[in-house]
Amino acid sequence: MEGGQALDTRTLKYLKALVTILTVTMILGFLAIVALFVMRFGEMARIELPDEIVLPEGVRTTAFTRGDDWFAVVTDTDEILIYSRTTGNLRQRVAISSE
Incomplete structure (x- = not known):
């Protein structure tokens, strides 16, 4: 054993x-x-995020993203608003179309 x-x-x-x-x-x-x-x-x-973003009247934000020199806001009116990070001015407005 x-x-x-x-x-x-x-x-x-x-x-x-x-x-x-x-x-x-x-x-x-x-x-x-x-x-x-x-x-x-x-x-x-x-x-670094912007202190304040000026949106068009009556628009609410649903999402936010950023790039190197821009940031974008997706709105409840199915638009993407692209702003310049340095100036805060609106660069581009993209309409999202529903199919």
Whole structure:
């Protein structure tokens, strides 16, 4: 019976090592994911948004997006209004047609 116990002891030590390695790997993976989130959201905090956007009378905003030198507002009247980031002036007006 002692031969069986020695085998069981070796097997248990092997399983313990595998579980330890898996645990360390999962912890490192979790920390890497947290670090990526922190770095990505840190970049988002630096995004400069305009203080105020002057929209045409009676128009409500449904979405907002931005590019390098412009920002766009999608309105409830199915239009996209593209403004200059530097001047804040309306650059382009795009009508969205429904099919």
